[in-house]
Amino acid sequence: MTQGGFAAHCLALVHELADASGKIALRHFRTPITVDEKSDASPVTIADRDAEAVMRELIRRTFPDHGIIGEEHGNENTGAEWVWTLDPIDGTVSFINGAPLFGTLIALLHQGKPWLGCINHPALNERWVGGASEPTRRNGELVRTRPCATLRNATLYSTGPEYLSADTQAAAFARLEKAIKRRRFGGTDCYHYAMVASGWIDIACEAGLKLHDYAAVVPVVEAAGGIVTDWSGQPLTMASDGDVIALGDPRLHNAAVKLLSG
Amino acid sequence: MTQGGFAAHCLALVHELADASGKIALRHFRTPITVDEKSDASPVTIADRDAEAVMRELIRRTFPDHGIIGEEHGNENTGAEWVWTLDPIDGTVSFINGAPLFGTLIALLHQGKPWLGCINHPALNERWVGGASEPTRRNGELVRTRPCATLRNATLYSTGPEYLSADTQAAAFARLEKAIKRRRFGGTDCYHYAMVASGWIDIACEAGLKLHDYAAVVPVVEAAGGIVTDWSGQPLTMASDGDVIALGDPRLHNAAVKLLSG
Numbered sequence: 001m002t003q004g005g006f007a008a009h010c011l012a013l014v015h016e017l018a019d020a021s022g023k024i025a026l027r028h029f030r031t032p033i034t035v036d037e038k039s040d041a042s043p044v045t046i047a048d049r050d051a052e053a054v055m056r057e058l059i060r061r062t063f064p065d066h067g068i069i070g071e072e073h074g075n076e077n078t079g080a081e082w083v084w085t086l087d088p089i090d091g092t093v094s095f096i097n098g099a100p101l102f103g104t105l106i107a108l109l110h111q112g113k114p115w116l117g118c119i120n121h122p123a124l125n126e127r128w129v130g131g132a133s134e135p136t137r138r139n140g141e142l143v144r145t146r147p148c149a150t151l152r153n154a155t156l157y158s159t160g161p162e163y164l165s166a167d168t169q170a171a172a173f174a175r176l177e178k179a180i181k182r183r184r185f186g187g188t189d190c191y192h193y194a195m196v197a198s199g200w201i202d203i204a205c206e207a208g209l210k211l212h213d214y215a216a217v218v219p220v221v222e223a224a225g226g227i228v229t230d231w232s233g234q235p236l237t238m239a240s241d242g243d244v245i246a247l248g249d250p251r252l253h254n255a256a257v258k259l260l261s262g
Numbered sequence: 263m264t265q266g267g268f269a270a271h272c273l274a275l276v277h278e279l280a281d282a283s284g285k286i287a288l289r290h291f292r293t294p295i296t297v298d299e300k301s302d303a304s305p306v307t308i309a310d311r312d313a314e315a316v317m318r319e320l321i322r323r324t325f326p327d328h329g330i331i332g333e334e335h336g337n338e339n340t341g342a343e344w345v346w347t348l349d350p351i352d353g354t355v356s357f358i359n360g361a362p363l364f365g366t367l368i369a370l371l372h373q374g375k376p377w378l379g380c381i382n383h384p385a386l387n388e389r390w391v392g393g394a395s396e397p398t399r400r401n402g403e404l405v406r407t408r409p410c411a412t413l414r415n416a417t418l419y420s421t422g423p424e425y426l427s428a429d430t431q432a433a434a435f436a437r438l439e440k441a442i443k444r445r446r447f448g449g450t451d452c453y454h455y456a457m458v459a460s461g462w463i464d465i466a467c468e469a470g471l472k473l474h475d476y477a478a479v480v481p482v483v484e485a486a487g488g489i490v491t492d493w494s495g496q497p498l499t500m501a502s503d504g505d506v507i508a509l510g511d512p513r514l515h516n517a518a519v520k521l522l523s524g
Contacts, residue, residue, distance in 0.1 A: 030460075030462060098460060098462025099453070099457065100386065124362065155359055157359070160448065184448075186422065200292060201359050
């Protein structure tokens, strides 16, 4: 397979994965559904499990030598050159409460680095795909991050203060918060990275994300013109700590990282 | 006009108002738009102003003797037997940031009491209408609140801790929060009252709402089987303080109000 052929094949598969997982999520959305608790006390349902299972099956059938890291069904072949990460339902709390902002996160990593990403919101009928040498598209239309020359003018979204550790993370976040124009917490789950990619807001910033959360947002935001790193400014890899900042305008990166790293 | 004819006329007008205001909101949504600041530092745009203006014009033309109270263009004829309240864009922060959860709130009050309400979310294509002796419908389909016999099993949504006064309100809310199963902050704007009406969650609770915020949610939630009062358990009127609790299952009301009022 040529390199371009491989990329096109991966892009086609990403859409197949999003279609299949979205169909399962919507089948269970806003229906009475049993909510189980995982060992970390986070909720999980049959929709999470089945949506991931169908994606794993499609990946295995298409690329049997690729690795897979999924939130619900664990890891396989993670030493492979190409590894997929899957979060079938990011925002399970939204999902079980009938709020439509939950999303599915799909990424393909090459040698440990995010290479292709998809943020799919089936209940909103909105899908962002970027990477694999292709610019980011929302529902097939090209999107770009917006210019924002100084932090003073920036709008930032984050999930909530309860996700920041009380000591260093809260202080670091507070420094950044003071430097920007508007901060908004909550409710948007992975949607706020898509909002950065589409140029609706300037910054998304969170702490303690898992690989299957952040891997997908890197190509989506970067192939739209932005930059995504950890809080010390380093590129995100499989080994990152999960403290993530995504900026639509790369000119903000130095100043933001300086505030976050003290 | 017969009483039934008047109710049908009002219901038809509510849909006209939601159609017209929604069209204006979507015309400006996700476009570069000038954001002004009101005297209370809250943001406002031409979309708020124009969406309210078109609704006022439709009301005046249909019911010239009715009063109107709007967020952006003030009050007229508020001593009338029938008074409309309008919040053209509830969730202006979401609106200007491209997040689709903003909504339009429309209510008709009879002798100061909410009688007909509409929660319209144009970007989500979801509309709840209830009251005027009609049960609540979402996009034309009947909805019901869900049973929830004890606070222990209840899921509650609220906008955020920053909207509670640091002294008494925060303490009252904390008592309620401790008694329930799951509390979620933020991001959903007026959508969480619609979630109560549809039986997806059990409680929505907020402090310091304005008349044009809470008047619409009373009929929508109550005509779906729930109950909406102030924090002391009194019915909401034009003179209420705007501390609001909406419960899908009226059996929870006594216990919840007891906690809120200390």
